[in-house]
Amino acid sequence: xxxxxxxxxxxxxxxxxxxxxxxxxxxxxxxxxxxxxxxxxxxxxxxxxxxxxxxxxxxxxxxxxxxxxxxxxxxxxxxxxxxxxxxxxxxxxxxxxxxxxxxxxxxxxxxxxxxxxxxxxxxxxxxxxxxxxxxxxxxxxxxxxxxxxxxxxxxxxxxxxxxxxxxxxxxxxxxxxxxxxxxxxxxxxxxxxxxxxxxxxxxxxxxxxxxxxxxxxxxxxxxxxxxxxxxxxxxxxxxxxxxxxxxxxxxxxxxxxxx
Numbered sequence: 001x002x003x004x005x006x007x008x009x010x011x012x013x014x015x016x017x018x019x020x021x022x023x024x025x026x027x028x029x030x031x032x033x034x035x036x037x038x039x040x041x042x043x044x045x046x047x048x049x050x051x052x053x054x055x056x057x058x059x060x061x062x063x064x065x066x067x068x069x070x071x072x073x074x075x076x077x078x079x080x081x082x083x084x085x086x087x088x089x090x091x092x093x094x095x096x097x098x099x100x101x102x103x104x105x106x107x108x109x110x111x112x113x114x115x116x117x118x119x120x121x122x123x124x125x126x127x128x129x130x131x132x133x134x135x136x137x138x139x140x141x142x143x144x145x146x147x148x149x150x151x152x153x154x155x156x157x158x159x160x161x162x163x164x165x166x167x168x169x170x171x172x173x174x175x176x177x178x179x180x181x182x183x184x185x186x187x188x189x190x191x192x193x194x195x196x197x198x199x200x201x202x203x204x205x206x207x208x209x210x211x212x213x214x215x216x217x218x219x220x221x222x223x224x225x226x227x228x229x230x231x232x233x234x235x236x237x238x239x240x241x242x243x244x245x246x247x248x249x250x251x252x253x254x255x256x257x258x259x
Contacts (some may be wrong), residue, residue, distance in 0.1 A: 001131055001174065001217045004029035007076040009068065011059050011112065012086030014042025016185035017135065017178075020206035021083055024214055026050035032076035035084070036068050057085045059112035060104075067118040078123065080216075084116045085135040085178075094148035102149055109153035113160050121168065126173035134161045136229045138181040141223075142237065145252045165222060174220050178238065180209050181227040203225075 010024050014037035017122035022033050023046070032039050033052030037043040040056040047054035053075050057068045090105035091097050113134050124130025139147075140154030165175040182203035195230055209226045216224035225231050237244040 001059070001081065002219060003081075003214065005031045005215065006080040007032040007034075007072065007078055008081045008083065009034040009036060009072050009079055010083040010085055011036045011057060011068075011116075012135075013037050013046055014039040017180075017183060017206050017209050018085045020084070021085065021213060022046050022050050022052065024207070026052070028214060032072075034068070034072040034075070034079075054156050056238075059084075061105040061114070062118075064113040065112060065257040066119050067117040067146050073123070078127070079120055081133060082116050082120050082133040083133040083135070083154075084113045085133070086112060087135060087137075087163035090147065090149045090153075097149055105149045105153050109150070110156045110160070113157055114231070117160075117164060118248075121173070124173055125168065125171050130172065131174040131176070131217070132164060133176045133178060133217070133224075135178045136161070138179050138225075138227065138233075140177075141179055141230060141234045143248065145248065145255055161222075167257075176213075176216055176220070176222055176224050178209070178213060178216075178224045178226075179230060180204065180212075180225075181230055183209055183226075 003025055007070050008030050010018050010021050013022050013035035015150045016209070018037070022035055025033055033047070033050045035043045035047045035050070035052050035054045036057040038056065043054035043056065046052070053071070055071050069079065087109045088105060090109070091101045092247050095106040117132065120130065120132070134157055136157040137154040140158040146153035158179070161175050164173065169175070184203045184205050191217050204226055212224055212226035223231070226257065
């Protein structure tokens with residue numbers, strides 16, 4: 001996909017990866033950039049920086065995602081690329097995590113991908129073209145020791161992106177799934193999970209992720225992996241699942257011993 005002249009919507013656009021995507025898309029010559037975030041002031045700052053439109057959006061509420069798509073279409077006529085990027089780290093832990101906390105991370109990390117697809121697919125399919133970029137995580141391909149809700153919701157995000165590509169790929173829809181490891185964002189800095197602490201050492205900058213996205217969109221690749229090693233780990237997992245599980249149990253034990 002060539003980004004020049006395109007209209008792009010980015011959720012979670014006020015900070016981190018989302019902001020980096022907006023800035024990079026502007027440099028690539030996007031015709032319209034819609035910066036969506038619950039942080040209205042942050043979205044306005046990025047919109048001012050990129051010449052875009054800020055729309056306050058709670059992506060966990062479907063009506064607000066619908067309104068976002070309507071605002072973007074009203075302002076720019078169409079949406080060429082929708083980046084469903086917003087997400088949260090959620091609570092560390094597993095079976096002890098409260099039901100309300102499980103529901104909250106599900107509502108933010110997974111359902112907005114469904115809401116976005118529902119809202120943009122009719123127009124994209126009618127035109128015979130359109131692009132969805134869904135931000136998941138390396139945790140969606142591998143796992144996240146110490147943070148079951150995050151790992152599970154990111155696996156779901158990858159699975160839904162796969163389904164969209166399989167179901168609508170022959171009707172002109174392109175789908176990419178962004179799966180970085182650690183990225184120097186506020187979410188990683190605030191992460192209390194064992195995985196989050198481990199990933200801080202080798203974290204990329206958001207601008208590095210945006211660069212990988214531009215390259216991946218240009219090649220129209222499904223998996224966009226800013227950390228190439230994630231692909232190697234994923235291959236090992238697929239080749240010998242039981243060996244991979246044993247290795248992950250050793251990693252979990254070492255992280256637990258290290259506190």
